[in-house]
Amino acid sequence: MSISYFLNNPRPLKIVELDENHKFILNETNLKSILFHRKARNKPVCVISIAGAFRKGKSFLLNFFIRFFRNGGRDGWLLNEHDLLKGFHWRGGSDRDTTGIFMWSEPFVLRTVLNEEVAILLMDTQGSFDSSSTIKDCASLFALSLMTSSMQIYNLSQNVQEDDLQNLHLFSDYGRLALESTSKTAFQSLIFLIRDWSYDYEHEYGFGGGEEFLTKRFNCNIDNNEIKETRNFIKKCFKDITCFLMPHPGLKASTNPYFDGKLVDIDPLFRVQVVNFVEGLFQEKMFQIKEINGGKVTATELFEYFKIYCLAFQDNRMPNPNSLLKATAEANNLAAKAMAKEFYNKQMESVIFKDRSFVNPEHIEKIHMDTKLKSIKFFESIKKMGGPETSRIYLKELIFELDELLAKYYAHNQMKKSTESLRTPFTLLALVFINYISAGFFNFIWMGFISFMFRIGFYVSLFGMIFWSYSKYTQQNSDALLLIDRICSFVWDNVNLF
Ligand SMILES: Nc1nc2c(ncn2[C@@H]2O[C@H](COP(=O)(O)OP(=O)(O)OP(=O)(O)O)[C@@H](O)[C@H]2O)c(=O)[nH]1
Numbered sequence: 001m002s003i004s005y006f007l008n009n010p011r012p013l014k015i016v017e018l019d020e021n022h023k024f025i026l027n028e029t030n031l032k033s034i035l036f037h038r039k040a041r042n043k044p045v046c047v048i049s050i051a052g053a054f055r056k057g058k059s060f061l062l063n064f065f066i067r068f069f070r071n072g073g074r075d076g077w078l079l080n081e082h083d084l085l086k087g088f089h090w091r092g093g094s095d096r097d098t099t100g101i102f103m104w105s106e107p108f109v110l111r112t113v114l115n116e117e118v119a120i121l122l123m124d125t126q127g128s129f130d131s132s133s134t135i136k137d138c139a140s141l142f143a144l145s146l147m148t149s150s151m152q153i154y155n156l157s158q159n160v161q162e163d164d165l166q167n168l169h170l171f172s173d174y175g176r177l178a179l180e181s182t183s184k185t186a187f188q189s190l191i192f193l194i195r196d197w198s199y200d201y202e203h204e205y206g207f208g209g210g211e212e213f214l215t216k217r218f219n220c221n222i223d224n225n226e227i228k229e230t231r232n233f234i235k236k237c238f239k240d241i242t243c244f245l246m247p248h249p250g251l252k253a254s255t256n257p258y259f260d261g262k263l264v265d266i267d268p269l270f271r272v273q274v275v276n277f278v279e280g281l282f283q284e285k286m287f288q289i290k291e292i293n294g295g296k297v298t299a300t301e302l303f304e305y306f307k308i309y310c311l312a313f314q315d316n317r318m319p320n321p322n323s324l325l326k327a328t329a330e331a332n333n334l335a336a337k338a339m340a341k342e343f344y345n346k347q348m349e350s351v352i353f354k355d356r357s358f359v360n361p362e363h364i365e366k367i368h369m370d371t372k373l374k375s376i377k378f379f380e381s382i383k384k385m386g387g388p389e390t391s392r393i394y395l396k397e398l399i400f401e402l403d404e405l406l407a408k409y410y411a412h413n414q415m416k417k418s419t420e421s422l423r424t425p426f427t428l429l430a431l432v433f434i435n436y437i438s439a440g441f442f443n444f445i446w447m448g449f450i451s452f453m454f455r456i457g458f459y460v461s462l463f464g465m466i467f468w469s470y471s472k473y474t475q476q477n478s479d480a481l482l483l484i485d486r487i488c489s490f491v492w493d494n495v496n497l498f
């Protein structure tokens with residue numbers, strides 16, 4: 001076999017892999033060889049990708065697409081019972097098989113009803129939730145698949161469980177975040193593919209039964225915001241959502257370790273429905289050409305998008321979805337701490353800022369101790385996620401911050417004391433000055449009586465100031481001093497001289 005035969009021999013090519021630091025590595029050479037292939041170059045593309053949990057027959061299924069295109073989509077493309085199912089690597093067993101993202105090296109060309117040639121690209125992704133990958137790996141791979149494909153098959157086993165929808169919610173949200181897209185329909189077609197469907201007496205196999213089943217799953221009447229939010233989010237994210245119910249492939253195909261993909265060993269019912277599934281996806285109403293911002297994407301453009309998207313996931317700004325629970329717990333505790341602090345501040349301010357006069361520090365300390373205890377109780381009474389360990393960290397912070405606030409309140413009170421001691425002489429001096437100027441002014445404009453009144457005011461405040469200074473210095477006349485202080489405080493507070 002010549003090298004050129006080997007190089008041209010269609011096969012799955014790894015286009016994205018995750019390194020040991022869980023970073024995406026784009027294999028540009030492999031991707032370029034597909035997207036710049038003569039059959040694809042400059043043609044609009046339709047990217048069919050399959051994603052979902054590991055070990056659920058994803059790679060296996062994609063090989064039917066290869067068979068379909070190899071036979072030019074002609075009737076009877078699955079009739080040769082002794083053919084082996086080949087293409088993307090698949091196998092039995094419990095350990096994961098596909099890692100990273102693979103693309104079939106040979107683009108297939110399909111002519112649309114509008115007589116436009118479209119390059120069909122098949123993409124196989126690493127299964128989610130295997131024991132070697134982090135949630136971030138799974139979310140990033142799923143999101144990258146969503147971002148680059150136009151028809152996303154979401155491969156599920158037996159049913160659509162609530163956690164399947166929640167995972168889809170998380171992964172598509174992650175994809176939207178990387179796209180920096182707030183547009184409603186960030187992605188195109190989503191096809192729920194339910195494998196091993198065993199309730200055909202409720203909803204029959206195929207797209208018809210799938211539609212009924214999906215409508216039922218999406219229209220649940222539970223009055224729960226989270227459940228509704230997940231469904232609304234998924235509906236908004238995708239332009240088109242469909243569902244296909246696929247029968248079991250038979251025990252030989254699913255459990256026999258010597259099963260080598262011979263079609264004769266696969267349950268005929270499965271084979272019939274695989275034909276319906278594959279052919280159904282290329283019907284006019286299902287088929288989607290890859291679009292970005294409303295424009296069709298060509299294979300060469302897709303190459304650039306792949307580069308940009310892979311970089312987006314290397315960006316350190318992308319959050320770690322694994323820490324979502326932690327982040328929620330932190331947010332809960334932070335909010336509880338903020339509320340407890342607000343409660344403390346309100347209580348303390350009602351004492352310290354009640355009026356402008358100095359408050360006895362012992363009284364402040366007493367109020368602080370009382371309020372601190374109440375704030376701690378308040379913090380503890382608020383329901384928080386993350387358990388007692390997380391809560392303890394934030395409680396410690398709260399106590400520290402409340403003590404810091406006390407120091408601020410002390411300082412504020414002290415400031416009041418200093419301004420208070422200056423308040424009387426400042427007020428008296430200001431009165432002397434104002435009365436003197438006003439008396440001069442009214443005298444100048446021939447308003448003798450008013451000038452006379454201000455002159456009296458001048459002498460009274462001058463006398464008051466001398467008397468106050470003398471009494472302060474000699475520490476006598478404490479009653480008279482108190483009276484002058486009160487009058488000055490009244491003037492200070494109400495006339496706002498300063
Ligand atoms: N029960 C069941 N088994 C299937 C189905 N389709 C394929 N299989 C079997 O599932 C096993 C795994 O197939 P793969 O295609 O390698 O699975 P995968 O989802 O690609 O697995 P990973 O690459 O590890 O994520 C094989 O033994 C298949 O024969 C199906 O519809 N139902």
Ligand SMILES: [Mg+2]
Pocket residue numbers: 058059060089090097098124125127
């Ligand atoms: Mg696989």
